[in-house]
Amino acid sequence: MDRVWTPRKSDVSISRVYFAVLSEGERYYLRMLLYTVKSSISFRDLRTYNRVVYTTYQEACVARELLDSDDE
Numbered sequence: 001m002d003r004v005w006t007p008r009k010s011d012v013s014i015s016r017v018y019f020a021v022l023s024e025g026e027r028y029y030l031r032m033l034l035y036t037v038k039s040s041i042s043f044r045d046l047r048t049y050n051r052v053v054y055t056t057y058q059e060a061c062v063a064r065e066l067l068d069s070d071d072e
Contacts (some may be wrong), residue, residue, distance in 0.1 A: 005042045029057035032066055 017035070020028040033046045040046050047053055047060045054060040061067050 007041075026057050029061045032061055033057055033064075036064065036066060 017031055020031045022028050030046070033040075037046050044053060047055070047057060049060055049063045052063070054063060
């Protein structure tokens with residue numbers, strides 16, 4: 001099953017971002033980016049900061065200084 005980003009069919013969206021804890025790894029960092037990055041149109045946009053595309057969501061969070069340290 002290929003997962004792809006699909007545009008919204010209307011301007012109104014009612015959805016939910018599920019809770020994630022730090023032990024869930026990339027899911028936790030993805031959630032953090034979804035709340036922080038405005039008007040992203042792809043998962044790649046979420047991993048992009050200052051024209052650099054990071055390989056993981058955690059690296060993108062560190063680049064955006066959303067974490068106090070790498071251990072968080």
